[in-house]
Amino acid sequence: MVEISSIEKTFESRKKKVKAVDGVSFKAQPGRIYGLLGPNGAGKTTTLRIIATLLKPDSGKAQVMGFDSVKDATQVRKRIGFLTSDMKLSGNLTPRELLQFFGELNHMQNGDIKKAIREMAEYLDMGEFLDKQVGKLSSGMKQKAAMAVSLIHNPEVIIFDEPTNGLDILTARTVTEFLKDYRRQGKTIIISTHIMAVAEKLCDNVGIIFKGRLVENDSLEGLYGKFNEDNLEDLFFKVAEREGVMENA
Amino acid sequence: MLRDVLIIFRKELKNVFKDGRTIFAVLILPMLIMPIIFLVINTVSTSQAKSFEETVYEVNLVNLPDERFEGILGGLIKYRAVQNTDKEAVLSRDNYLIVEFPADSDQRIARGEGLDAKVYFNSTSRGSSYGAQMIRNALSNYSSLLLADRLAQHGLTLADLNMVSVQQEDVAPEESRGTEFLAVLIPYFLLIYIFSGAMNIGLDTTAGEKERGSMPVLLVNQVSRTSIAMGKILYVMMIAVLNSVFTFIGLMIAFRLGGPAFGAGEMNFSSLSPSTLAGLFVTLLTMAGLAASIIVLLGSLARNIKEGGGYILPIYIFAVVLGVATMQMESPDNPLLYIIPLINSIFVMKDIITLQFVSWRFLLMLLSNLTYVSVLIFALAKVFNSEKIMDSSGS
Numbered sequence: 001m002v003e004i005s006s007i008e009k010t011f012e013s014r015k016k017k018v019k020a021v022d023g024v025s026f027k028a029q030p031g032r033i034y035g036l037l038g039p040n041g042a043g044k045t046t047t048l049r050i051i052a053t054l055l056k057p058d059s060g061k062a063q064v065m066g067f068d069s070v071k072d073a074t075q076v077r078k079r080i081g082f083l084t085s086d087m088k089l090s091g092n093l094t095p096r097e098l099l100q101f102f103g104e105l106n107h108m109q110n111g112d113i114k115k116a117i118r119e120m121a122e123y124l125d126m127g128e129f130l131d132k133q134v135g136k137l138s139s140g141m142k143q144k145a146a147m148a149v150s151l152i153h154n155p156e157v158i159i160f161d162e163p164t165n166g167l168d169i170l171t172a173r174t175v176t177e178f179l180k181d182y183r184r185q186g187k188t189i190i191i192s193t194h195i196m197a198v199a200e201k202l203c204d205n206v207g208i209i210f211k212g213r214l215v216e217n218d219s220l221e222g223l224y225g226k227f228n229e230d231n232l233e234d235l236f237f238k239v240a241e242r243e244g245v246m247e248n249a
Numbered sequence: 250m251l252r253d254v255l256i257i258f259r260k261e262l263k264n265v266f267k268d269g270r271t272i273f274a275v276l277i278l279p280m281l282i283m284p285i286i287f288l289v290i291n292t293v294s295t296s297q298a299k300s301f302e303e304t305v306y307e308v309n310l311v312n313l314p315d316e317r318f319e320g321i322l323g324g325l326i327k328y329r330a331v332q333n334t335d336k337e338a339v340l341s342r343d344n345y346l347i348v349e350f351p352a353d354s355d356q357r358i359a360r361g362e363g364l365d366a367k368v369y370f371n372s373t374s375r376g377s378s379y380g381a382q383m384i385r386n387a388l389s390n391y392s393s394l395l396l397a398d399r400l401a402q403h404g405l406t407l408a409d410l411n412m413v414s415v416q417q418e419d420v421a422p423e424e425s426r427g428t429e430f431l432a433v434l435i436p437y438f439l440l441i442y443i444f445s446g447a448m449n450i451g452l453d454t455t456a457g458e459k460e461r462g463s464m465p466v467l468l469v470n471q472v473s474r475t476s477i478a479m480g481k482i483l484y485v486m487m488i489a490v491l492n493s494v495f496t497f498i499g500l501m502i503a504f505r506l507g508g509p510a511f512g513a514g515e516m517n518f519s520s521l522s523p524s525t526l527a528g529l530f531v532t533l534l535t536m537a538g539l540a541a542s543i544i545v546l547l548g549s550l551a552r553n554i555k556e557g558g559g560y561i562l563p564i565y566i567f568a569v570v571l572g573v574a575t576m577q578m579e580s581p582d583n584p585l586l587y588i589i590p591l592i593n594s595i596f597v598m599k600d601i602i603t604l605q606f607v608s609w610r611f612l613l614m615l616l617s618n619l620t621y622v623s624v625l626i627f628a629l630a631k632v633f634n635s636e637k638i639m640d641s642s643g644s
Contacts, residue, residue, distance in 0.1 A: 086462030092267035105470035
């Protein structure tokens with residue numbers, strides 16, 4: 001379970017001050033996928049990074065399974081798997097070596113790491129390329145390796161920033177199937193996306209975020225009912241129009 | 250904590266040593282480049298000198314006062330006397346030179362007066378310059394001959410003009426003689442290679458990690474960020490040390506192959522005993538630690554590799570300038586200089602190589618470098634524990 005209460009985050013530079021997250025609150029439940037929807041620059045990544053202990057909120061709280069993301073950062077990290085589609089696996093190590101490395105980073109015992117590698121390789125069908133250099137793998141193989149890396153320690157909470165961004169249709173399918181399967185295992189999953197089709201296919205609960213503010217937060221069905229719509233894209237544009245975002249687009 | 254530092258260190262090292270190109274660039278190339286440069290320059294200069302020696306010059310001796318000059322010149326170069334007085338030909342032919350004596354040189358010699366000889370040569374041609382130099386040498390010998398003739402008329406010899414005879418006694422210990430050339434070049438090259446070896450690797454493991462988007466995933470783990478920072482410094486330091494050690498080996502091979510051709514004279518390698526090498530290695534370690542800390546810190550502050558390169562380049566240029574500026578300097582006694590980073594290491598290395606080891610200088614260098622490294626590690630840990638480490642943008 002992940003609970004976010006009234007988090008705020010402002011980035012300051014010499015030139016300007018930008019409020020990236022403005023009082024965002026939501027809950028993500030085990031066995032469900034929570035989707036944070038919004039255009040680029042809406043504050044999705046910042047919110048996810050606060051949950052993942054990478055950023056500290058200026059105010060408000062992010063709790064992962066009861067642990068505070070600032071005060072109990074180490075406990076939170078133990079329980080989350082964080083992945084971003086920005087991550088480009090490269091270099092000369094093999095997926096097996098990377099998994100070993102990330103297992104060690106998570107202070108797993110060597111025997112447990114070996115077992116987890118075997119299971120992960122079987123689960124994600126990585127056997128064929130487990131010992132090939134990641135720099136030489138296809139994008140689909142790299143994506144599988146990246147997912148395995150962030151999940152080697154079997155976290156209870158999975159945070160995935162733009163999971164299908166920039167992926168080809170086959171790789172995107174692998175990712176969505178993988179997320180559905182992890183939901184079936186009872187994991188708490190939070191994703192961010194600006195692709196409505198992905199959210200529609202995957203998410204049980206949806207939060208719509210514009211300019212750092214969470215303007216809608218409900219189950220997918222709840223939102224369809226509230227806006228009298230049967231597809232997320234139209235619903236999203238209705239909300240955007242209501243919030244005055246369309247005028248500035 | 251050490252265990253976590255080593256996890257990062259091992260992974261980075263494994264990654265780099267699985268790449269043949271990196272192994273070549275970090276280990277093999279530094280060892281080969283200097284011997285190759287020295288060998289090529291040596292071969293070219295030797296073959297050029299041989300070619301000059303074998304060139305048959307055509308020399309127009311205008312108003313030659315004395316046939317003895319021809320004999321002297323013949324002892325220095327191969328030449329053929331010609332009558333061509335065309336000065337333009339000096340420009341168009343590398344082996345053509347003119348020596349012009351005054352028209353009344355016979356009478357002037359008879360009167361005991363001096364001669365003005367003019368040598369026409371082309372300074373843009375190495376062959377012509379070599380021939381002209383030999384002619385100048387011949388003229389100098391000829392001048393001595395004429396002087397000896399005149400002195401003989403007064404019952405004197407050239408040796409009688411030498412009122413003070415000089416005898417030199419080198420009191421430097423035998424084992425430290427001939428180490429000056431090594432003391433000039435080794436600190437310079439080690440400094441340069443420490444920075445050049447660490448630069449790309451240091452940028453790749455920091456700003457490169459941000460650019461590839463792998464930094465957040467690395468940070469969301471059980472290992473403390475300070476350990477990640479220290480692991481990266483240790484890795485960059487190791488590469489810088491390896492790069493320098495292999496450069497050192499390459500330099501030693503190069504000096505043996507072609508040092509004397511560079512005016513190094515007789516070089517004394519016996520000063521590089523195990524204790525000297527150990528002293529050099531310790532100095533190298535602290536210098537590499539300093540360079541690695543600076544590079545990793547600046548790389549971590551950069552949003553991408555390009556920006557990081559912009560931060561580090563001025564430091565690299567500063568190191569090169571420092572290396573060049575101190576090349577010909579001897580180690581001074583001023584203690585302040587031994588607390589200035591990089592300069593202190595250069596002077597201590599010079600001390601060690603010339604076997605003039607001074608313990609207080611070494612200790613001051615060691616302590617100050619360790620202090621700087623500690624401060625830089627502290628600053629880097631701050632950066633890794635701050636949100637600054639997340640700043641990134643594509644190149």
